[in-house]
Amino acid sequence: MSTTAIISKTAAAIDRALADGRTALVGYLPAGFPDVQTTIDAAVALAENGVDVIEIGIPYSDPVMDGQVIQAATVQALQNGFRVRQVFDIVAGITARCDAAVLVMTYWNPVMRMGVDEFSRRLAEAGGAGLITPDLIPDEAAEWFEASDKYGLDRVFLVAPSTSPERMAMTVKASRGFVYAVSLMGVTGARANVSDAAQRVVEAAHAAGAERVCVGLGVSKAEHVREIGEYAEGAIVGTALVAALGSQGVDAVGRLAAELSSGTPRSRTGA
Amino acid sequence: MTQSPDKPSGTLPDTADAFLAAGGTLRHAPGPYFGNYGGRWMPESLIAALDELADTFDKAKADPEFTGRVAELNRNYSGRPSLLTEAKRFAAHAGGARIFLKREDLNHTGSHKINNVLGQALLAQRMGKTRLIAETGAGQHGVASATAAALLGLECVVYMGAEDCRRQALNVARMELLGATVVPVTAGSQTLKDAINEALRDWVANVHNTHYLLGTAAGAHPFPAMVRYFHEVIGEEARAQILEQTGRLPDAVCACIGGGSNAIGIFHGFLDDRSVQLYGFEAGGEGVESGRHAATITLGRPGVLHGARSYLMQDEDGQTIESHSISAGLDYPGVGPEHAYLADIGRASYEPVTDSEAMDAFRLLCRTEGIIPAIESSHALAGALRVGKRLTEGRKNPQDVIIVVSLSGRGDKDVATAAEWFNLLEKDTPEAEIGAEGEQL
Numbered sequence: 172m173s174t175t176a177i178i179s180k181t182a183a184a185i186d187r188a189l190a191d192g193r194t195a196l197v198g199y200l201p202a203g204f205p206d207v208q209t210t211i212d213a214a215v216a217l218a219e220n221g222v223d224v225i226e227i228g229i230p231y232s233d234p235v236m237d238g239q240v241i242q243a244a245t246v247q248a249l250q251n252g253f254r255v256r257q258v259f260d261i262v263a264g265i266t267a268r269c270d271a272a273v274l275v276m277t278y279w280n281p282v283m284r285m286g287v288d289e290f291s292r293r294l295a296e297a298g299g300a301g302l303i304t305p306d307l308i309p310d311e312a313a314e315w316f317e318a319s320d321k322y323g324l325d326r327v328f329l330v331a332p333s334t335s336p337e338r339m340a341m342t343v344k345a346s347r348g349f350v351y352a353v354s355l356m357g358v359t360g361a362r363a364n365v366s367d368a369a370q371r372v373v374e375a376a377h378a379a380g381a382e383r384v385c386v387g388l389g390v391s392k393a394e395h396v397r398e399i400g401e402y403a404e405g406a407i408v409g410t411a412l413v414a415a416l417g418s419q420g421v422d423a424v425g426r427l428a429a430e431l432s433s434g435t436p437r438s439r440t441g442a
Numbered sequence: 443m444t445q446s447p448d449k450p451s452g453t454l455p456d457t458a459d460a461f462l463a464a465g466g467t468l469r470h471a472p473g474p475y476f477g478n479y480g481g482r483w484m485p486e487s488l489i490a491a492l493d494e495l496a497d498t499f500d501k502a503k504a505d506p507e508f509t510g511r512v513a514e515l516n517r518n519y520s521g522r523p524s525l526l527t528e529a530k531r532f533a534a535h536a537g538g539a540r541i542f543l544k545r546e547d548l549n550h551t552g553s554h555k556i557n558n559v560l561g562q563a564l565l566a567q568r569m570g571k572t573r574l575i576a577e578t579g580a581g582q583h584g585v586a587s588a589t590a591a592a593l594l595g596l597e598c599v600v601y602m603g604a605e606d607c608r609r610q611a612l613n614v615a616r617m618e619l620l621g622a623t624v625v626p627v628t629a630g631s632q633t634l635k636d637a638i639n640e641a642l643r644d645w646v647a648n649v650h651n652t653h654y655l656l657g658t659a660a661g662a663h664p665f666p667a668m669v670r671y672f673h674e675v676i677g678e679e680a681r682a683q684i685l686e687q688t689g690r691l692p693d694a695v696c697a698c699i700g701g702g703s704n705a706i707g708i709f710h711g712f713l714d715d716r717s718v719q720l721y722g723f724e725a726g727g728e729g730v731e732s733g734r735h736a737a738t739i740t741l742g743r744p745g746v747l748h749g750a751r752s753y754l755m756q757d758e759d760g761q762t763i764e765s766h767s768i769s770a771g772l773d774y775p776g777v778g779p780e781h782a783y784l785a786d787i788g789r790a791s792y793e794p795v796t797d798s799e800a801m802d803a804f805r806l807l808c809r810t811e812g813i814i815p816a817i818e819s820s821h822a823l824a825g826a827l828r829v830g831k832r833l834t835e836g837r838k839n840p841q842d843v844i845i846v847v848s849l850s851g852r853g854d855k856d857v858a859t860a861a862e863w864f865n866l867l868e869k870d871t872p873e874a875e876i877g878a879e880g881e882q883l
C-alpha cells in the first residue's frame with residue numbers, strides 16, 4: 172500500500188499552526204449534542220477561535236474510554252435521536268463553513284456495522300479528514316488500512332504510557348495525520364494538571380519517528396496547552412468544551428476556545 | 443504484521459464435521475482468534491496488561507506448581523469433582539431419555555463461577571497485583587470474586603448495575619460480608635454490560651496494581667481462552683463420569699448460555715466427540731419475536747463489544763441493544779467468541795428458551811428431583827426436555843438416548859423471583875416486592 176501519495180488534511184492543518192509559531196489546538200465535540208445544527212455551529216465557533224483540528228465524536232452505547240461528562244452528553248445525543256449517518260451531515264456542514272481539518276472520533280462497532288468501506292467513502296465525500304479510533308488498535312485494523320488508503324483518510328491511533336517500545340514503533344508507523352498521545356492511564360475528563368507521563372509518551376513517539384504528536388486526556392486550560400506545546404505538536408481538549416456547550420451554549424464554546432488558544436504561541440522555534 | 447479478522451486463523455476449520463472425521467481437534471483453541479471471532483478490540487492503554495496476562499497465563503499453564511494449586515483448591519475448597527446425578531423422574535418428561543445433571547450447583551458459592559475466579563485470582567497474585575475488580579449481573583460472579591479475594595487476601599471491588607443491585611440486594615450483602623466493595627453503576631442501562639464498561643474504566647486507571655477478573659468467556663484475548671481453560675474441568679469430569687455410569691458417551695450435552703462460560707467449559711470435554719451433539723440455550727426472554735430477549739446467536743449479528751468480535755445484539759447503527767431475561771446471569775447482549783465460531787462451523791447448536799419455558803423447567807426439577815436450580819440453569823433444563831423429546835421421537839427404546847445437562851448453579855438466589863412468578867407470595871410482603879422487582883427486567 173502506498174501512503175506517500177496521500178496528502179493528510181490533518182497534518183496540513185497542524186503544519187499551518189506550527190508554521191505560524193503556534194501549537195496546534197484540537198477540539199472535541201460529540202455529534203448531535205444536543206442536536207446536529209448546534210454541533211455544526213459549535214464546531215465553527217471552535218474554528219473561528221483558533222482551533223486547527225476539529226474532532227467530532229459519534230455517540231455510542233458503550234463508551235469505555237469516556238468519563239462522566241462525555242458519557243452524559245452522548246447519552247443525551249442518543250436520547251435526542253442521533254443517528255450515525257448524521258455525522259456525515261455534520262462533517263459536511265462544518266467543512267462548508269471553515270477550513271479546519273475535521274476528524275471523526277468513533278468506537279469501532281458503528282463503523283463495522285455500516286461497513287468500513289462504506290463509512291470511509293461517505294466520510295471522505297463529506298470532506299472529513301479521517302478517524303480517531305479509541306478502541307481499534309493497528310493489529311485489528313486491516314480493513315481500515317485498506318479503506319483509509321483508498322479514500323485518502325487519516326488514521327489517528329492512540330498511544331499510552333503503558334505502550335511498549337515495539338507497539339509504539341508499530342503504531343507510529345500505522346498512523347497518519349498525527350499520533351494521539353494519551354496523557355495518563357484513565358478515561359476522558361478535565362483534570363487540574365496534565366500528567367507527567369504525557370511528556371514521556373510524546374518523547375517515545377517522536378523517537379519512534381512520529382512527526383506530529385498531540386496530547387489528550389485531562390487537557391482543559393490555556394496553561395495546559397502552553398505546557399504541552401513545549402514538547403508536542405498539538406493539544407487536544409474535549410471534556411471542558413463539552414461542559415461549556417452543555418451549560419452555556421455555542422458562544423461559551425467560542426470563548427473557551429479563544430482562551431485555550433491564548434496558550435498556543437510557542438516559546439521556541441522548531442519542534 | 444496485521445491480522446485480518448475476516449480470515450480464519452488457519453489452524454481452525456470452516457466446518458466441523460469433516461475436520462473431526464479426519465482426526466482434527468477443536469480442543470484447546472488458544473485464541474486470539476476463533477475463526478472470524480475473538481481478537482483484541484480494546485484501547486491501546488490496556489494492551490500491555492492483556493499481553494502481561496496472556497504471558498502469565500501461558501507460563502502458569504505449563505507450571506506444575508500452578509496447576510497443582512488450582513487442582514488442590516478445586517478439590518479441597520470448591521468441593522470438586524462435582525457430582526453427576528441421574529434425574530430419573532425429571533427425565534420422564536423428556537420422552538423417556540436418560541438425563542444426567544452435572545452438579546455445578548454443589549460447588550462452593552453455588553455455581554460454576556468459582557472455577558474461573560480461583561484460577562484468575564491465582565494469576566493476579568502471580569503478577570503481583572493486589573486488587574481485583576469484577577463485574578456482576580445476578581451477583582454470582584461478584585460473590586465468587588469476593589470469595590476468591592478473601593481467600594487470597596486481595597482487595598476486591600465489584601461493579602454492579604444499580605438496577606441489579608436493587609433486585610439482588612442479598613447478593614450485595616453477601617459480597618460486603620466477604621469484604622468486597624460493591625459499586626452501583628448508574629450509567630447506561632444500569633445492568634451487566636454497563637457494569638463491564640465501568641470495570642474497564644477502572645482497569646484503565648488502575649492497571650498497575652489491579653487485575654480485571656472477567657466473569658465469562660468473552661472479552662479481549664486472552665480472556666475467552668483463559669476463562670474456558672479454568673472451566674474445562676466441568677467437561678473433563680462430566681465425560682469421565684458419564685462413561686463410568688453408562689459405559690458410553692452421551693447423545694447430547696445441554697447448557698445455558700449468556701456470555702457462555704459454563705457452556706464452553708462443559709462443551710470442551712466433548713468437542714472432538716463427533717457423535718455428541720452440543721446445545722447452547724440462550725435466554726429467549728418474552729419470546730424472540732417480542733424483541734425482549736437475550737438470544738444473541740439466534741438473532742444477533744457479528745460486531746465488536748467489550749474487546750471481542752462476536753455475535754452481538756445491535757441496532758442498524760451498531761449501538762448495543764439492551765437484552766432482557768428473567769435470569770440476570772443470561773441478561774447480556776453479547777456472547778463469547780468461541781461460541782460464535784462453534785455456531786458458524788456447525789459444531790454446536792444454539793436455540794432460545796423463553797422465560798416461561800425456563801420457569802416451567804425450574805418448577806419441574808424442584809418437584810421431581812428435590813433440586814432448586816438457578817433460573818440460568820433452568821434454560822438448559824428446558825432445552826434438555828426439548829432435545830430429549832426430539833431425540834426419542836419414534837424410538838422403541840427411548841432410554842437409549844443419554845443427555846448430560848450442565849446444572850450451572852443453585853437457585854437459592856432466585857427464590858423471590860420464582861415465588862413471584864408462581865404467585866406463591868402474600869401480596870404486600872417485602873418478599874413479594876423483591877420478587878416483583880426481580881421479574882421486571
